[in-house]
Amino acid sequence: MTTQTLTPTPLPFPLIWADPADAALFWQHDPMHFPDPLAPMEAAMLERTLGQGFGYGVRAYDAPIERVEIRTINGYHYQSMVPMTGTPDEMAAQGALAEAAIRGALGSLDELWSGTVLPEIRAHLVFWDSFDLERATRARFVAHLNETWVRLRRVWELHFVTVLPAYLAMSEFDELYRGLFPDAGPLDSYRLLEGLPNMTVEVGQALWQLSRAAIAQPEVRDVFMTHAAQEIPTALYATAAGRAFLADLEDYVDRYGRRADKWTLLAPSWTEDPTPAIESLREFVRRPESDAPAVMTQAAAAGRERAIAEARERLAGYPAPVVGQFEGMLAAAQAATVISEDHNFWIDNMSIHHLRAVLLAAGRRLVDDGAIVLASDVFMLDPEELRATLAAPGADLRPIVAERLARMARQRALQPPPVLGTIPTQPPPDDPFTRLAMKFNGAPPAPGDENELRGSAGSSGTVRGTARVIHSISEAGRIEPGDIIVAETTAPPWTPLFATAGAVVTDTGGVLSHCAVVAREYGIPAVVGTATATSVIADGQTIEVDGDAGIIRIV
Amino acid sequence: MNSTVHLVVQHQPILWLEDPAATSARRTGGKAAALASLAHRLPIPPGFVVVDDVDPIAIELAYRELGDRAGSDDALVAVRSSATDEDGRTASFAGQHETILGVRGIDELLAAIEACRASAHSARALHYRRANGLATPAGPLPVLVQLLVAADAAAVVFSVNPVTPRSGEVLVNAAFGLGESIVGGTVTPDEWALTRASLDVARRTIADKRRMTVRAPGGSREVDVPAALRRLPSISDVQARRAAALALELEDELGFPVDLEVAWTGDDLHLLQCRPITTLAQEAAA
Structure with a gap:
């Protein structure tokens, strides 16, 4: 596999292997999901969710992967898929097993998700929803925390049992389509998968319905037209109509808001801070009926049916x-396209939301004990430290927390190399799992001409607009209609922004990444996996995004 | 055969395959005559032979009638040359004369018939004729027009294995789609060797079949086989056995080893061609 370091100015990244044997493995950073340094509790969460779950999924489908290892190096998440080794006959036998397992799963994806996985996920969610975190005795709370970790691991086993065949289905359909129609462009196969009802679309449409309800009430509409997002709840509370609307907004957040910004424990859910949702709502209120997400979904669905008929x-x-x-x-x-969105809603967002809620409740108990200052300091501990402190109050963890906060701040200035360890000398094997990884994570971008940046084609169309380089959803308010979102990555809660933006450009991801999938749903151009867009493109610059060619031109 | 029928039809420039007159190789050419003699009892795609120069209107009428049988206004047809000495016992013209698949509509059909006839005089065909001691054709070439089979798979069947004639085997070479990729040698087909005595499968070799010929607007096209299908058997053992049985039956009836081209739509078998295995005679002579 050839790789290149595309960071404009590489900073020193001190490398000391925790286990000397790790130096022999090939490690890849995953900036699409984890661009920032991890808090100790996040590192532990990833070990128990991603690490355990991925390994479970790989074994469930007999993939030719020996094991999946994850490490936190200088605060950054690295992952290594250790390939299986063996005689050619053994490898061929393993390949045949994997193919049979995957073929079986592809034939019953919807049944796997709707019939098996989702019902079990819902049962885990009931466990978390029905527990009173504040009033439980310490003993019962500790038991709940322990069981939370056990259930979390199971939820992430289900995550990978679902996403491996789902993403393979999309990836292999693309291979089949391009094999049948060699003249097809890189995005053509995905046209046959667009405009299907899914949770991402539902979350956006429900918010749009709220915006129509707001417009219908002059008092409510005025609040949205004259206030900043943070002030809107207070202003609504002043009138009866506003209070009724506030109740609807709370219902919405309760239903759809168990989602944080990106895959981190550190960001609040909409249930804690609904400002991002209100920000999108404020924007929707200003939009005409013709901008309704349903209009776009219908157009995408019509395009899908045309493309299917043509094929x-x-x-x-x-x-x-x-x-x-x-x-x-x-x-x-x-089926996989729908699952690729719905699993984010039901698994990624919900499970991290609930873990965060349980840990914050633990943090509040430690604050009461005098062990830490802020409930969120709990994220600076590891699970063993938390368990021990809850069981035997009295320890003062403030120095440890302060030291680790300072360490994270230092780590934030580092630029993690895309790969570490021993880079394979052989090209990647041409098997379904490797093809999928390339489309999900993106291939290294080709160098572009001057004033030109290259990435992967993500969603079709060409658009010119003002670049808005944003790092978190809290900056959503800066996006005006037609602006181009330039971000390291976009997490599922960002999706309402796609209804406003003219196009989207990311540093990370491939044609099957969440960002590209959602851009196609919303019918806006996208170029993904540019590696450097957020550092090369300046906020406010006029850029042109060519989603078919995967090129951004600085105008 | 009734000679009065012969006299009545003698001046008809278009002969349907089920017409007894079409069984005359002198009139309809070797290929069409062989099929015509089997048409009344074997699953041969319906069709007609354009024997002589004829008013295009007559061809159009025949084409419409063929379409009626297929339930289509503009049926897809295959147009093949059927030189009077082709598919005889001494020389096989496989691939030497034009075959045009996936012809649709009267204009395409007239052009295809013209192209087929022109190919009889092509340098390649004339060279082949000279090499095999055959005369240069004088009159217009008989051209066979048949409904194009919607082939899921096709096979070439040898009632005697031409490579090892004494092995006592029937050989079936099969691949996805129309038979052109097998005949043209652009695909390595799956191979079944079945015993002539009991039609047991002696050997089965499933090949990596990269190419296939498919029906496409304006003709046929050779395309890639999707990767997931390449190493799957193109036909079942049961289908291979059925094709082998047909080859033995025809060999028995005609009195010489035969080489068939067959195709399947689902499980329905169609016989597309039947001719002697010419290489066996050459080998015996050598």
Whole structure:
């Protein structure tokens, strides 16, 4: 695998292997999900969710991967998929096992998700929803915390049992489509998967409905037209109509707001701080009916049906096994597209939301004990320290917390290299798992001309607009209609911004990344995986995004 | 055969395959005549032979009638040359004369018939004829027009293994789609060797089949086989056995080893071509 370091000015990244054997492995940083240094509790969470769950999924599908290792190096998340080794015969046998396992799963994706995984996830959510974190006795609280970790691990096993075949379905459908139609562009196969109902779309449409309700009430509408997002709840509270609307807004946040900004424990859920949702709502109130997300979804659905009809017509003279393969993979990829969004809502967002809630409740208990200053200091501890302190109050953890906060601040200035350890000398194998990884994480971008930045084609179309370089959803208010979002990565809670933006550009990700999938749903151009957009493009610059070619031009 | 029928039809420039007159190789060419002699009892795609120069209107009428049988206004057809000495026992013209698949509409059909006839005089065909001691054709070439089979898979079947004639094997070479990729050698087909005695599968080799010929607007096209299907069997053992049985039946009836081209739509078998295995005679002579 050839890799290149694309950071404009590499900073020293001190490297001391925790285990000397790690130096022999090939480590990849995952800036798409974890661009920032991790707090100790986050590192522990990733070990128990991502590390354990990924390994479980790999074994469940007999993937030719020996094991998945994750490490936190200088605060940054690194991951190594250790490939299986063996004689050619052993490898071929493993490949056949993996293919059979995956083929079985692809044929029943919807059943796997709706029939098996989601019901179990809902049962875990009931466990968290039904527990009174504040009033429980210390003993019962500690038991709840312990069980939270156990259930979290199980939820993330289910996560990978679901996403591995789901993303393989989309990736392999794309391979099949381009094999059948060699003249197809890089985004053409995804047109057959657009505009399907999913939770991401539902969250946006429900917010749009709220904005229409706000417009219908002059008192409510005035509040949204004249106040900043942070002031809106207080202003609404002043009138009866406003209070009624506030109740609807709370229902919305309760239903859809168990989601933090990015995959971190450190950011509040909308249930804690609904400002990002109110920010989007404030923007929606200013938009005409013709901008309704439903209009875009309908257009995407119509485009999807046209693309499917066209493909079927082109396959009319093909042998039945080929047509059968196409129809089977299309159905699997469509189910997978919905699952790729819905699993974020039900698993990623919900499980991190609940873990954060339990840990903050633990933090409040430690504050009462005098062990830490702020409830959020709990994230600076590791799970063992937390367990010990809850069991035997009296320790003063303030010096440890202060030291670790300072360490994280220092780590923030580092630029983590994309890869560490021993870089493989052989090209990556051409198997479904590797092809999927390339499309999810993105391939290293090709160098562009001057005033030009290259990435992967993410969503079709060309648009010119003002670049808004944003690092967190709290900056959402700066995005005016038609602006181009330039971000390291976009997490699921950012999606309402896609209704406002003219296009989106990211440093990380590939054609199957969440950002690219959602951009296609919203019908806006996207270029993903540029590696350097947020450092090369200046806020306010006029740029042109060509989503088909994967090129950004600085105008 | 009834000679009065012969006299009645003698001046018809278009002969349907089920017409007894079409069984005359002198009139319809070797390929069409062989099929015509089997048309009344074997699953041969319906079609007609354009024997002589003829008013295009007559061809259009025949094409419409063919379309009626297929339930289509503009049926997809295959147009093949059927030189009077082609598919005879001494020389196989496989691939030497034009075959045009996926022809749709009367204009395309007239052009395809013209192209087929022109190919009889092509340098390649004339060279082949000279090399095999055949005369240069004088009159117009008979051209066979048949409904194009919607082939899920196709096979070439040899009632005697032409490579090892004494092995007592029937050989079936099969691949996805129309048979052109097998005949043209652009795909390595799956191979079944079945015993002539009991039609047991002696060997089965599933190949990595990278290419296939499919029906496409304006003709046929050779395309890549999707990766997931390449190493899957193109037909079942049951289908291979059925094709082998047909080859033995025809060999028995005609009295010489035969080489068939067959195709399947689902489980329905179609016989597309039947001719002697010419290389066996050459080997015996050598």
